[in-house]
Amino acid sequence: MCDIIGRKREIAELRRYYDSGRAEFVAVYGRRRVGKTFLIDEMFHDNMVFHHTGLSPYDRRRKITLRDQLQNFYFSLLRQGMEDIAQPKSWMEAFFLLERFLETCDNGARQVVFIDELPWMDTARSGFLTALEAFWNGWGNMRHNLLLIVCGSATSWMLDNLISNKGGLYGRLTGEIKLSPFTLKECEDFYLSRGIKMSRYNTTQAYMIMGGIPFYMNFFNPSYSLAQNIDALFFARNAKLGDEFERLFNSVFDNAEDCMRIVRLLGSRHSGFTRKEIAEKTGLNPNGDFSKMLKALIGSDFVVKYVPFGMSKREEHYKLIDSFCWFWLHFKEGKRIGQEDYWQRHLKESDVASWRGIAFEEVCLQHIAQIKYSLNIAGVSSQQSAWVVKGDEETEGMQIDLLIERADDVVNVCEMKFYKSPFVLTKQYAQVLSARMQTMEKKFPALTFHLTYIGCTELVRNEYSDIFTASLTLDDLFVY
Known part of the structure; x- marks a missing residue:
């Protein structure tokens, strides 16, 4: 296992589940790109018996179907050693094949099964949740050496269907871990581990843009200045994060366009809006689906709900807190910049200075624990x-x-x-x-x-x- 930056509490929890000596069903969730897969892979790659990742629904060419997901699961079984099987036609059959596979390779040692991006596998009318329920309730929970870890970036799905499930999986999880973005200190440690030298002033500026998301930070070139890295990632031709905003929302939310509409509105006012104001200004119907979208945005750490000081709970506001989205909406989407070295050329302009002021306030909001400690x-x-x-x-x-x-x-x-x-x-x-x-x-x-x-x-x-x-x-x- 390589050195993992931060995540001490999460590592301790995962080790406790691994050493428990009983069947464990653990859900790990959090914002997309926050490092869930990396953490599990680094912790358990030597002990992992089965690893599968659902197919992303974000495909501009066609919609991912149940057949695609089942075929992908079948290939995972083949890759990891199962032989003489036909492709499953349903999730019930697919999980039965997984049971057979795990029984075949069971030598009494801890069996770690990792299913990544679980929500992507639950396509419309696929019966996925029923099959998962049957797998765990009818087989998995009696296997004392089984550690089943499931991950998902679609936090609302994880919350509704696993953590707060009211059906057959009610109370079946034995553990849940929410992975949050890095703190400033963890970002500093991350950059040092990659040979990237930055002052705390620049590390904070990087946080204003990347929001402590390791996936984004990993693209930094150690030989570039911060400004050069920002240009390379956002403004250069074929920039690595050039279409990240839409890709991010389409891969996490069912109603991606409506969720982006809400986020765009919230990005226009630092203090946020009430539920009624959001519905009126976006033109969205304030029904149950609208409530689910707000809940999903909160669960995925894009939005926070709070009561303004001195007001009643009826005045609850929704506020955008994701630094990446703030930066994207202000500079990428709001300006339609075509200049490939934009950030290097405009660092001292009033517009950037004004954005820094707001962005720093967001950084402070995300470090309340450190402020209180100090x-x-x-x-x-x-x-x-x-x-x-x-x-x-x-x-x-x-x-x-x-x-x-x-x-x-x-x-x-x-x-x-x-x-x-x-x-x-x-x-x-x-x-x-x-x-x-x-x-x-x-x-x-x-x-x-x-x-x-x-x-x-x-x-x-x-x-x-x-x-x-x-x-x-x-x-x-x-x-x-």
Whole structure:
């Protein structure tokens, strides 16, 4: 097994399932490209008796059918040593053949069976779930040396049909693992392991674009600068990630076009939209399928649902949190750029600077645990949200993109700044911040508000900086 970056908790869980001495049925899920297959392959490649991957439904030429999936499963059986069998005509027959194969090669040792991209195998009216249920309930759960691991990027399918199954597979999973994108520290370790030298400033910028997704990061050329790598991956002719947005959604979601429509809308406002607003602005019918799409986007870590500060649960908002999608919508789809060295030539333009500010706020939102640890409040229960106050003729509107509302009645009001040089708080901006704090204290008198600086660089100490009760830098986001 090669060195795996991060994933310590997941590795410990998988080892526990392997050593349990009983039949185990484990589901591993998470955003596409996050490294699920790599983790399982590296953990168990020496002990894997059977490995199969479903065929991707993303094919511009034709639709993948049940026959295609069954043929692919048949070939996997042949490749891994099964002989003298005909191609199965149903999933019930296919899983029976798998039972025969596993019995034939059973020597008493742990048998690891890995079925990757399981949701892709469940084509319309295929009877796949019924056959999987029969395989596990009628045979697998009695094999004390069997470790069945299934993976899927279609997180909503994994949640609905396995983890929250109400039918024959109800309660049958013995374990579930959700794999999340890398943290900044794990990205730093990943780049170092690949011989890629980058400052923490550039590692953070890379995170703003790649979102901690190992598959994307693996394309980086060590001899290129960050800007050169971004051009090569997104803007060059035949760029490796040139069609990734559509490919990503088509391979994960049944209603890919509608899901992309929702994401495009969410990408137009940093604070997000209510369910009603999303339905109205996209023209989608707010029915059960609409709810499933929102649930699927949340489950796949593209979207988060939150209640804006000071509002009731009826005001729940949906917000885009995937850094890759933010970057794609702003620069690839929004601009239709034809310049192959675009990123290198436009690094200092105001549009890029404006995007960096928003993107850094997203990075902070994805590192709440590190922020809390650095503020010495890791043990305090909390929830994070945003607060938007619409202005009128008498009062000026304001927006705070990150508040950490704590169980001890303290709220950290986070001011996030992505500047290359140390941040100097001016008298004018200090007055703006002070006015915001006074507004919040007046509106919520039972709470204590701590203005908290989170920046790429240090906060310069001057006559105005004492308005901040705490200040964090990039190093505090890289703690683990």
